[in-house]
Amino acid sequence: MAKRIHSFSEITDRYDVVLCDVWGVLHNGVEAFAGASEALAAARAAGLTVVLITNSPRPYPGVKVQIRGLGVRDEAYDRIVTSGDVTRALISSGPEKIYFIGAEKDHPLLDGLGVEVVSAEEAGIVVCAGFRDDERETAEDYRAELEKLAARHLAFICANPDLVVERGHRLIPCAGALANLYGELGGTSLIAGKPHRPIYEKTIEEAREVRGAFDLSRVIAIGDGMPTDVRGAEAFGLDVLYISGGIHAQEYVADGRTDEVKLEAFLAREQASPKWWMPRLR
Incomplete structure (x- = not known):
């Protein structure tokens, strides 16, 4: 103990x-x-x-x-x-056209990497920094979207492996929850964080x-x-x-x-x- x-x-x-x-x-x-x-x-x-x-x-x-x-x-x-910091190396070594999942505040993750944010149909890889609205959404809100991405066999770079974090006295979902769902749907995740x-x-x-x-x-x-x-x-x-x-x-x-x-x-x-x-x- x-x-x-x-x-x-x-x-x-x-x-x-x-x-x-x-x-x-x-x-x-x-x-x-x-x-x-x-x-x-x-x-x-x-x-x-x-x-x-x-x-x-x-x-x-x-x-x-x-x-x-x-x-x-x-x-x-x-x-x-x-x-x-460590995820940026994964992103820069992959396809230049990415499908991005995250809030506006998460876009600095991509600064200076020479990548282009495109539609799901054009992308060669998925980069997920988090939920677009973690105050209201759950992972299930992304199921249909992730099913389409997984069907294309796109690798899913998860920039925040946490499942949840505290915000005040509540638990808020993180990108790791979406990576888990992507795996359940048959997709492959790439993770450099804890x-x-x-x-x-x-x-x-x-x-x-x-x-x-x-x-x-x-x-x-x-x-x-x-x-x-x-x-x-x-x-x-x-x-x-x-x-x-x-x-x-x-x-x-x-x-x-x-x-x-x-x-x-x-x-x-x-x-x-x-x-x-x-x-x-x-």
Whole structure:
């Protein structure tokens, strides 16, 4: 069973590098969790390198602006690596004519790549950054559209593998839900973000640019998403601090209290073995 900790400072002397998830750990899409920024800033002051690792489809400059606006402190991290950053390599290596699924705010993902957004009939590949209206739509709203794309055997590049994220006190669907449906329809998805290796390789590379050589045994990953943050970090061989108050809280939290027996059962069902856990990073 993962060990409960009450402050991140209890374990920072064991590590040199922190890979920290963003949405669900540092903020909920509406406001920042102040204690989380303070914890990472204190870790950096103690000599650790902090790289934020997020499945946001936006390249990192846009995420930096976004999280600063929500109240995440600049002193909380050294670098940011996004799913959008590593996905751009997938897009640039594929067909130039793409069918794009996403909101207007997601278009910076394509900037400077020399691709052309075209109709589904003309496209050689699909790029999905998210829902066009994640406040109202569900994956089922896209079924007919995805069936036509899958029938053409177009590869589906998913820029945000998350299934859901918190927005305030609600769960909002992400591009990963559409990638799952596309797979159910017989389509093939290409994913570089968490839990897949490319984003971890890029994040470790960024950390080494900041501090030089270090051993992976001295790296801790922090996250709240079981299929992405936890599974990806464990597959990469990293220790994990699981933030239990995130998207899976309904599995084991009642009346604001964590039922540790239910939490242990949840982790067992997920075949997950985080080394540590706490409800919120602080």
